[in-house]
Amino acid sequence: MAKFISWNIDSLNAALTSTSARAVMSQDVLRKIAAYDADIIAIQETKLPAEGPSATHVELLKSYFTGYHFEWVSSVPPAKKGYAGTMILYKEGLKAEKIVPKLGAPDTMDDEGRLIALEFDNFYFVNVYTPNSGDGLKRLKERQLWDSLYADYLSSLDQKKAVIACGDFNVAHKEIDLANPASNHFSAGFTDEEREGFTNLLAKGFTDSFRFIHGDVKDIYSWWGQRIKTSKINNSGWRIDYFIVSDRIKDKIQKSEMIDSGPRQDHTPILLEIEL
Template sequence: MHLVSWNVNGIRAIVKKEFVNNVRAMAPDVLCLQETKAAEDEVYATCELLPEYKVYANSSKARKGYSGTAILSKEEPINVSYDLGLEDHDQEGRVITAEYPQFFLVTVYTPNAGDGLKRLDYRQTWDVEFREYLQWLMRRKPVIACGDFNVAHQAIDIARPKENYNKSAGYTQKEIDGFSALLSAGFVDTFRHFHPTKVKYTYWNFVISGREKGIGWRIDHFLVNQKILSQVTEASVFDQYHGSDHCPVGLMIGR
């Protein structure tokens, strides 16, 4: 089973940039999207270009054209649920959970700590309560969590660690600790598991032409809990695909 996750930075924009051809080239069984930046009916309308997929969308209720997630699945899930069930965290369309026979698949667009780290306190609360949500799911069956986690976990995951440490959103010690707590709770960073020393990035800042200069961050992840790790055969970064400031990441898992 091939799973792909992609922060598309606006689904209505990326669909004009070879998005459909790129999805068909990757041929995922399930495609998880973050930062759709569209109302749910706009997501459904856009995804009519991929009729082989059933589409589930969660859009921001707080701000139009902001945040948002979607899951496109060839196989109909047993159940699909939205958000965390916590009012403080359920206004921005950041989480979708799809239940399959073997596992729960959770896609997430983790809140960015923001310019000047103004949302860092909120981000810390989110990290704790999202982890507790995943642990609650884990008591029922294995969990795969994917998406834009908005954190580079180690120095190898960011092109300029010294310049950004404790200064830039996505590479503060508090965010690193939040991700470490997920791993301590029984999750595995699958790309780093298969490629312990490989330098790959999944996000580049357009403003500084980061992609062209090789100045990037690896902040998009597939995490699996230990129970299902033995079934994972590969974790990939598809940096050959353009159209967003992020590239897709993938996971191959046996049935």
């Protein structure tokens, strides 16, 4: 049984080095993730420098995750500094080849460290931090192109071997994937265009593992906005973090669920267990 975890950490640097109340909550989540002893852990929104994790970051990361290799990609010029970024940790003993794809995406999206993959003997593992369409949907057109290019990329991998893709996809696919759909049809993450982009991705031969296991269950989310202090208490959330898998291995999925992050708002980690 292979075990995978994905989490948008909203600054690995802050989680590892800060002593703020929020950082302490993040550290609790890191310890919780470590206890699962997963084979692969994907992290999004690392917000590390262009040159990647410092020696201090590495030392602190290894204090949580002993016995793991890790690969990363950060935002580099002309993209913003300390922005986005992704990382994958995988157990020592596993053999993997790092891939940093360039989609040909618009604006600086290809330079923001949003996409990293590992090739294993019998599958690809892909970690994505999908661009947000932004306030006023100012980046929606660019986001639509990203979605199309990303779907084509996963499809190209799927031609060679099975794919497991995870991360913060920044879209609630269906009305049951957020608490208040009626008032959010023109909000970033729930526009018709973004939802259609995710539908198009699945149509290329992929399965949303959570829905495969749980069907149309409601009120289970992976993200609660930080701007509203009661969003998590009231479970006014969105499901925007996913593990998707090639259709041909969907019957091997054993578990797909959220990991409780306690009182910490923002994203909660997600878990996939699958027979590989």
